[in-house]
Amino acid sequence: MNSMFRVSVLILLMCMYSLGFTQDIHIKSKSEHIQILKDSSFTNQITIHFPYSDEPRLYPIFYDTELEKVSDIQLFEIKGRRLKKITLKKIKEEQVNLDYITSQKVKSVFIPAETEVQLIYKVSCRELMYFSSLPLFSYNQIDTLNYEIDVPNEFVLSHNTIHKDLITSHSIDSIHSEHGYQWKVKVSPMKVEPDPLQFFGIYKNMKVPLMRVLVMPKSYENQSTKYMNDWYFKNVLPQKGLNTAVRQKLDELTYNVSDSLEVVSIIYDYVRTNFKYVAIEIGMGAFIPTHSNTVFSNKEGDCKDLSNFLSEALRYKGIHCDLALAATFDHISDCDFPSLSSANHVICVAYINDEKLLLDPTDPIHVQGTPVQSLQDRTILIVNAEGGDFYKVERFKPEENKIKYQLNLKINPTNDLIEGTVQIDYTGVSGNYLRRIQDYEDQKDFATFSNTFFEEILGNQKLSNLVISDVPKELDFKSDISINGKTFSDGMNRYLFIDFLPRLIDSESRETLIEGTYLNNTFNKIVTAKIKLNEAIDLFEPIAYNYEEEGMLLRLTISAISNLEIECYYDFSLNHIFVEEENVDPINKILNSFKTIINEPIVLKKLKD
Template sequence: MKFKTGIVFFLLFAYSNTFSQAITDFLIPKELSENANAIVKESKEKLEIINSKKMVYQVSKKIIVLNEKGDEAAASYIYYNNERNIKTLEVKVYNMMGNEIKKIKKSDFKDVASQDGFSLQQDGRIKYADYTATTYPYLLHFTYSYETSDTAFLPRWTPFDDYLVSVENASMEVIYDSSVGFRKSEKNFEGYTIQKVETSNSIKYTLSNLQAQKREPYGLSPDEYFPKVFFALNHFYLKGYEGNASTWKELGEWFYEKLYKSQTELSPETVTKIKQLTANAVTDEEKARIVYQYVQDKTRYVSIQLGIGGWQPMLAKDVDRLGYGDCKALTNYTYSLLKAVGVTSYHTVIQNDIYKYDFDEDFPIIQGNHMILCIPAKDNIWVECTSQKNALGYIGRSNEDRKVLIVTPEGGQIVTTKKYLTKDNQQITKAKGKLDISGTLQVNMNRSFQGSQIDFRTHLESKTPREQEEYYRKVWDYYNSLKIKSYTTQRNQDKSTWEEKFDLEIEKYASVLGNRYLIPLNVFSRDVSIPDKTRNRKQPLKILRGYVDSDEIEIEIPDGFTIEALPEPVLIQNKFGSYEAKVTMKNNIMQYSRKIQINEGDYSKEDYLLYRDFMTEINKFDNSKASLIIK
């Protein structure tokens, strides 16, 4: 039997004595298939920086996909634009017998606009290989190369793409002209065996035989855990603009002078109008609130990535005329309006993500995927200009508590955005209900979300009433017969909260056993999950955000009931937080109160089991019941 060169050594060296075992465990070494959906068989990357206006990048990747979940690791696509010229592009697919089953040439790649779902116009495009696997495992060999005049963004080396992917061999070689001020920043190398060979004008990294890592509950994001290397130039070129970035101050100066300063012009009519609107405002914050409301009422978010539009905002007067813009355009428009009424603000470049992502104070580099606005004050006011609903100063979980770049006329500065403290992130529930003799509960509930917890509901603003109701049924899916008689759910801009009101009927809320009624005490917050068990945990315990949930519930009980048993008051306190619950009965009113606080923090991996025990206890007490007897 004849095998292709790329496949044969799976079988020759597999830890197996039979062909059938080789089909199952064809990767070398065998342990790399453990926990893996895909294996990076070989990844070779080479970056050659000719000068500050030219670089060439070559990639060859062989990826073994073991199952359907591993298909994503073998996704084959390349971004290009007017400045990025694709030289070579090809995909070959092999089955485990070594036979080529698919070949996709450059001309066969699908070619689509680089759309994000909001864009009106973009000049960037994506070529991607359209391959759907029919059998597993298979090996995909993806090769490409391109040449570009843009050197502001150098490819980074990330040998691990994600959890559940093994790496047999991965390398990255960079050859550079020493006059361009080449720099590198190595992250998360601890615990990994990475070879590095460096000369006066080149560097090469190699990593071999690393097993797939499982995502651990309350663990680290891939960005925090997997090794990576950033590369940058002190002297770069971006779509016709030369720049310098040896310091954040210098990079900020370039942003301001080349990209922002020329884009702030407004029409005289708009300047006059905004001055009139703010004429009676006394403080900068009062003026900012008026300007922010004006922007929210007048504009909507639409992404535009045309030319240097990925980094330079539209003209403020064009946003004013058209009524739309992307994050940069709307931020710049707000900046320009504030400037017109004498309020200082700064464009702010940020990495918007649910995980907290810090810009490295010691490694200036063009990065980030979003822009917000900073109004300097004792406590800086941060403004999310793409939202038509946010209250001034609310920036949400995806922007809070991270190091970002603010751009001033004097240059760039790294600062930290607003942090929502544990005490700020509240869910407050108050309810009154009436139980009837059949066990059905009629209940009215008010709930308020504050701080970062608002983000758990804001997606409902774009939903239909039917979709909203379906969402709430999933929230309370522990009820089989929940009837939502009426409700309101909406943002309260004045208070910077999210408010809910419900009129509900819950059939068989109480379990009726003869003349005994078992009544659950926690009506609305039985959603505390128990973290999964983990064996041989490798990562520390990371609680990304703290929060406080409190409930006050009153349930009116029909006449004729006597107490058989009420749960004892509960108080648990430890470094992870606290839990308190108690129930009392006065006349025919059962009063239940509950408060849980979880503290944000980084804890040792050994703490994980203690935290799991803590959450297990909370879950148990959240399911406590009162026992009443009817005469």
């Protein structure tokens, strides 16, 4: 998430608090009756039952002005089994005015106090593909949530539910009649903490139950992937093509270059360097790109705009390309089911020598030819003229992402300070956590951040004279280090504490990780700390610790190189990207074991004269 996006979210959150949209409203029941119409539009009549409350409430209706129309808003007082119509107070309507939301409005309906109330309203939408999900969760307390979906015989409905295990009560039935099918879904929805983005269907870093749906013409029955592909392919087609000015620029960039990989590299870097990323749009604008010529003229766009332009630019230079719908690591679901709710990202796929090259022009530090970091282990839907296909993105192997710490230290004989140097080398994507900060910080601020960051990793010891070296595929740091209070002598023995050794996971300062933590990438971390002593010691047998769990390995040794030097070494390999239910306990077991080891003092016997 870039800094502009963070600021926009904060502004949105403040606006919603001021309007009362984040209040916790108790809802007795909510029903949505969705009717699919033969012209490929649909309507949704929503009925909400508010129980008695001492306080008035403000209920928000968010809708997309480009695709949806809200009508027939009615309020009723519930008296037993009778409904008595209530005169609506003036409905306040406001534009959601933020950089990354371009077509959203909100209607605020006043719900009176001291009575049971029923709110009914209708939402009409002209684009059937916009009906892509049924949330089985809520940011309000809802006792019962009901969905009814009427699908005429000309259409069929396909569905897939994620995280069903989080629902206490859930049922799906379908009834066939001469006119079509009626689907009924009843659920006791999971309550989640409100987040402003949820009001717009943006579910970041959430693990909640959601039914993904796709309604398609009968002719596509059992071909849901092909329907999704064909729909997107058809909608993107008018946004393609390059004018003379664009072609001239591309010819200039690749003059006298014939190697396809080099052409890809030149144009990919040109787009990432010269085009501004403008965050997110809502509705169809989140998926259908701006015309490639307009993107070039404005030198800006979001993921779909930049990926579409990149694919057109490469295609013009003779390189076969497709667009792909994708779900990044923080999306609610994987893109393994054909529905707009399955994806939150668009990338470009180029083909060189029958190999797929994944290209994400919104990722300024992605290395061409490697997996896109945010899509590791995720599925993408490659959209093409042949009907499309799903493709699983590989993850990086731990050995591809090395982290090396080399500490060369000595004990000062006058004050028992441990002093020396530390060299830190990141290869692969192991340093991407820092590269992303480096990408939007100036050199001085990044150096300050890095110094503080590594001091914390190294047990809050003092670093000075930090030097940063950034070369292709490597990010290196070198610094002087002063370690205080970690060694002392009692005349017979020297005691050494090694809790200044770098923690196992650089990017996580917590000693115990919680489920849902994103670890960025797999990695292999090797730490070597050589410590020259200020007095001779007896040699001792190496002390070794070995821990192995599924996807993790830790080997740690403490040994005497000579009577005047010891070495502390560990090799840690982590093959997980997320902390999940299956691995949270093993990960924390290794973290805690490591902490216990380095907190114990090493007792070094002095060499007798």
